[in-house]
Amino acid sequence: MSAGLAISLDAMGGDHAPDMVVRGADIARQRFPQVRFLFFGDEARLKPLLKDFPALAATSEIHHADTVIKMEDKPSQALRGGRGSSMRLAIDAVQSGSAHAVVSAGNTGALMAMAKFVLKTMPGIDRPAIASFFPTMRSESVMLDLGANIVCDASNLVQFAVMGNVFARTVLGVREPSTGLLNVGSEELKGHDAVREAAAILRQANLPGRFHGFVEGDDLAKGTVDVFVTDGFTGNVALKSIEGTVKLYGYFLRQSFGSALLAKLGYLLARPALNALRARVDPRRYNGAIFMGLNGICIKSHGGTDAFGFANAIGVAVDMVQNGAIENMKRDFDQMMTIPGAVTGTAAV
Amino acid sequence: MSAGLAISLDAMGGDHAPDMVVRGADIARQRFPQVRFLFFGDEARLKPLLKDFPALAATSEIHHADTVIKMEDKPSQALRGGRGSSMRLAIDAVQSGSAHAVVSAGNTGALMAMAKFVLKTMPGIDRPAIASFFPTMRSESVMLDLGANIVCDASNLVQFAVMGNVFARTVLGVREPSTGLLNVGSEELKGHDAVREAAAILRQANLPGRFHGFVEGDDLAKGTVDVFVTDGFTGNVALKSIEGTVKLYGYFLRQSFGSALLAKLGYLLARPALNALRARVDPRRYNGAIFMGLNGICIKSHGGTDAFGFANAIGVAVDMVQNGAIENMKRDFDQMMTIPGAVTGTAAV
Structure with a gap:
């Protein structure tokens, strides 16, 4: 090369x-x-x-x-x-x-x-995951898995947490990322076996940053943690729900402004502000889902994106290469191997 | 009485x-x-x-x-x-x-x-579910389960579909509701066993309205179907993700308008339009989750709501009583009992 x-x-x-x-x-x-x-x-x-x-x-x-x-x-x-x-x-x-x-x-x-x-999958990882980042009230967060693994056990979720941690440090530039497991409530007894077991393992884990515990759907927009960990079914539905809601809100907003003369004038005056808002939630800015857990960097762009969105997906690839994502992940996984329950090979298929 | x-x-x-x-x-x-x-x-x-x-x-x-x-x-x-x-x-x-x-x-x-x-649970129903309705690009839709059942099998999902159908007719006033199963893609082979089996059963079912097949997270905001059926884990995370995103967008919108003098003037002129938008996505308007599948009507209001929101929860109760929700559901379940795979007692716990 x-x-x-x-x-x-x-x-x-x-x-x-x-x-x-x-x-x-x-x-x-x-x-x-x-x-x-x-x-x-x-x-x-x-x-x-x-x-x-x-x-x-x-x-x-x-x-x-x-x-x-x-x-x-x-x-x-x-x-x-x-x-x-x-x-x-x-x-x-x-x-x-x-x-x-x-x-x-x-x-x-x-x-x-x-x-x-x-x-090939990296040593210590049973299954690769799809990760992506999105805007929050605080800044930006990453969520994984987004659809590669429909049914996940505790080991899978723990491994996703490690991958997400590396992503947050490498692409989002957060030195000590906080991590949360998506659940239907924040209390320890909530949820199914996989999330409860994964939480028990992550509480003992020695990842850079902090394990926050369980988080809920509304924590995604709040940005309560840097890394949101979930199975591919829930993550896929949640991310698409958010994307759909952003579109719906934009549609409602245009409808509201179109409904009265004063509002139209207000819209003209406010246009730069509204354009700034649009840019802030523009899905093209957040284009570039990452296949985490492989011995190489592979980025998936939205199929329907334009050149601007595709350039951002390339940007994610460049960030990951320049910040040594693969090397970081390999090193973190070596550390994780000492945590009971996170060891490769124990995950059910 | x-x-x-x-x-x-x-x-x-x-x-x-x-x-x-x-x-x-x-x-x-x-x-x-x-x-x-x-x-x-x-x-x-x-x-x-x-x-x-x-x-x-x-x-x-x-x-x-x-x-x-x-x-x-x-x-x-x-x-x-x-x-x-x-x-x-x-x-x-x-x-x-x-x-x-x-x-x-x-x-x-x-x-x-x-x-x-x-x-007590209604005859023919293994588990009650929590349902709620929300605004969409088309009008309003209902989703269930929202958290009562964390792990669901195909029979549970089929029963939720029947309950949601009754809800759409009774509270939303849709005569022939369309129903979709939340999944990670629309193709028949997508998803886990429970959703695929439920889809197979619902394709043969003779519910009022139409079974649309699989829908995805972004279909929630689009309102692609009247009734969104999913397990309580996914439904809870999806609904809270949407609620959180609506709040985030409102926050971004206020920030945008606050950033420049002209934008502030535009905001004043556009205020009625923005208030209309706020009313349209106001969670208090959609307050009132329904416990479906019981021999009686029980409505759960948000714990943090105010009097306006609580009055709306009472309104949902009144709608259900006046439109005979319980009787409708009992009748529909009698019909459903003839569908293979939807019979009570076959559901795993």
Whole structure:
């Protein structure tokens, strides 16, 4: 690998690929001049696109891929038949050392299956998890798992807590992150066995930062803790509930302003403030879900995002590489191995 | 029972009881002049309070209760030691036929345990569920369970679907409600066994309305279906996530308007519109969670609500009584008994 930092891109993944990927990379290039890009995809489409961005083209390579993983492909199909796909080759580049991280806006299930197969799960981790960060009343927090693991036991949750801790330090820049387990109440007796057992283990754990205990759904927006740990079913529903509510509120707000003349004038005067608000809750700012627990950095962008959102997903990848996320996680897991109940191999499947 | 409609009130439940309960009942009285109220609680405190509301006093009875269930009491404690409590006596009034429904802003777990013990679960239902309705982009929807059942199997979810269907017809006034099962994706293969099996059963079921299939977290705000069915863990986290996000957005909105002079002027002009928005997402408007599946109507108000919110919880009770919620549910359950997999007694505990 040459000097600098290389990011491999699945140029064909996402609703607006490959244009959106190339434009997103160009935005990221301006923010991170030290980064080189490896585009994997249809050379005949990528070459003319890159011509419009000479500065990007100068720090990029195009690697032709014959096929594309479709959004409706099953993970098993992608694994079997997707060896020559843009997604697979982009992941392979991380495995071979040609790139430091991979970013794709393609099929989530296929990306997880292939990344797990190629990069392998880190020692001490039973299952990788999907993590993402979001705005809170306090600042920003991370939640995981967001859908990779539908049913989780206590060991899985404990491992997610370690991964989330590393994420908070690496990407959010929190030196001593606080961690909470999502539950239906804050009392020790609340919830099902998995959360209660995970809490018992985490109370003894020696992670950097503090274990807060149980937190509830409304703590997500409050930002009560830096790291929210939950199973993939609950996390997926909670995050999408929040995203949907932000959209609903924005819709109600527009309706309110549209309803009277004075309100319309008020809207014009307040527009800069409202634009600032919109930017603050803009889902594109929080684009970039991270597959945690693999021997390599793999970032999943929203499939429907635009170039601005995709550039932010690249930004997450750059943060993780520059702050040594993988090395931090390996070190923390070695420490965690001494905690009873958090040892690998005890987790049920 | 004398003519008209009687509601029994746990006058001592909630952070601001008994004042809030009395004031809330007076607001409800103006909306529902046909309703009589039975206050259960400390007579020495209630008598002077009711003096300030002569019209309310004229249609109310005070029944003295010696004790109060505290917010931190365990359900088992409440069951054993709470026989003379305001909460228990208010529930007993429904069982004895003195009242048509009970409303309490007290301890949720204790209320559920006592209501289940006194009113008993309806034939055909394994476990009662907590339901609530909320604003959506389309109109209003109901979700259940919201925390009574942390772990649910397919039969539980199917029974929740029937209860939610009745709720949508009775309280929301939807003649043919659509129903969806919360999941991490809309494809048939997504999710864990319980949701997949429940979906298979509901596809054959002959409920009034339509079974939509799987829905996701962002469908809650969209109002994709009238009835959202899920386990109590996921439902509790999702609803609180939404409530927290609404508060966060309001906070961001105030911050945006506070940041510049022109924005402040815009805020003044837009204030009526913003007040309308606030009213639209006001959690007090959606106060009143319903314990579904019991042989009687029991409504749980938020513990921290004010008189306006409590009056809305009473309104939900009145709607359910007037629209025959219990009779509807019994009839629907008789029909459901013919559906394979939805039969009572097959549910795991």
